[in-house]
Amino acid sequence: MEVKRNTNNTKQAFWISLGSVFAFGFTLISSMILSRYFTKEEYGTYKQVLYVYNTLLIVFTLGLPKTFSYFLPRVSIDQARSLIKKITNLLFLMGAIFSILLFLSASSIATFLNNPDLELPLKIFSPVPLLMLPTMGLEGIFATYRRTQFIALYNILSKVFMLLCVALPVVLFKGAYIQAIIGLVISSFINFLIALYIEFLPVKNAGTDRCSITYKEIFKFSLPLMYAGIWGIIISSADQFFISRFFGTNVFAEFSNGSLELPFVGMIITATSTVLMPLFSKQIYDKEDPKKVILPVWKNVFEKTVKLIYPLVLFCWFFADTLMIVLYGQKYEESGIYFRIKLIVNFFTLISYYPLIIAMRANKFYANVHLIHAIFLIILDVLCIKLFSSPYLITIISVICRIGNVFCMLLYISNYFNIRLLELIPLRLMLNIFIPSVIMLLLIKCFLTSVLSINNILQLGGGSILYFTFFYVWTIYKKMDYWSIIKPLFSKLNK
Secondary structure, eight states: OHHHHHHHHHHHHHHHHHHHHHHHHHHHHHHHHHHHHSOHHHHHHHHHHHHHHHHHHHHHHTTTHHHHHHHGGGSOHHHHHHHHHHHHHHHHHHHHHHHHHHHHTHHHHHHHTTOGGGHHHHHHHTTHHHHHGGGTTHHHHHHHTTOTHHHHHHHHHHHHHHHHHHHHHHHHHOOOHHHHHHHHHHHHHHHHHHHHHHTTGGGTTSOOOOOSOOHHHHHHHHHHHHHHHHHHHHHHHHHHHHHHHHHHHHHHHHHHHHOOOOHHHHHHHHHHHHHHHHHHHHHHHTTOOIIIIIHHHHHHHHHHHHHHHHHHHHHHHHTHHHHHHHHHOGGGTTHHHHHHHHHGGGGTOOSOOHHHHHHTTOHHHHHHHHHHHHHHHHHHHHHHHHHTOOHHHHHHHHHHHHHHHHHHHHHHHHHHHTSOHHHHSOHHHHHHHHHHHHHHHHHHHHIIIIIIOOOHHHHHHHHHHHHHHHHHHHHHHHTOOOHHHHGGGGHHHHO
């Protein structure tokens, strides 16, 4: 039974990851187009609009999107429709407040970020929160009812419309960043309509009983997540703020393109998190033995994630500058430095601790860790600006603090299982991938750049073929089981 459950979890995570891969592809294409058609000042302003939105988003969602994954597994299917409506209505209300405040405070935000050109695009962008906040429960709903293929479909469609509405006007009609912002509003409206239609599909044939979950219970669960989200805003946006305000739009544009963790890592982690949250919530609610039921699932997911993530992160770390040039052009070569620094985080963020922490109702601990993280981060960033004034050091500080956060969470989880921290981490597997991969990539990189001196596109193509060929041979020699990761995805075809 456990094998079947793990197999089903893999399939569900696969659908979410598939949608994320396509969504990321369309987003990347959009960024590549805009980077080439806009000046650095225009592109920096466009990215600042998105930065402001993403920074304020967590506060105005009040932690509500996660309540779907927590409460839906705990109510009967006949009460699900009522619960979905209840939480969605709250998201509608918060979206309206967010939009109004964003419009009214556009001038103040532009002044705060030291960019007077930011006011108008923020006002044009202001309807987006009203349209997008009510869509943010979809993943929790479909993951709970094991129908994550709808999440994949929605993610793909939403990014297709975004690409069409944002990039096409710029390419075909020589539009500026204002036209791109208008395109974002239009695509958000289309995605809003799609989300409203599909939101109730999993409970289409269920009853309409009144939900037993009260607003008080919802907020008791979600508000600590919002507090953690406030600190999370500071954590995720501190380096963006300091670089945006103190180093100008040119440096911010370079930083924006390069200062990201490997997207595929986020896709895998988010997919597993979305699938495991309802599962852990139900198991803990049913008072099942965590060591017998939850820990094996945790370890299984952890090992699979390491196998998928480590080879990708290592390859991208060695070819970071080449990737940035190929994606965004020669003028964004400096983005490779930020990208390489940020990638270090991905060696530690190998599994999402969030589903288990929240299912355990350790919301206050989660919030307190983020508070301490935020305080240390701001103090160190201010000292950096005063003493060194380096955008690279700002990024390094962000990475170090994030790693500290991860270890605090893992220590808490190891105490919950009453085991040592090292028993949670597949250290031998990680070393069996890390050490030989570093040796392979060093030799490959030197061969392609120093011996052959080929262009950037050929470096990426040739480097990926050589590395993954050698790595595949190594996995056979070490008997690393990669087939168990992809086998469940084909099981239906064999039936």
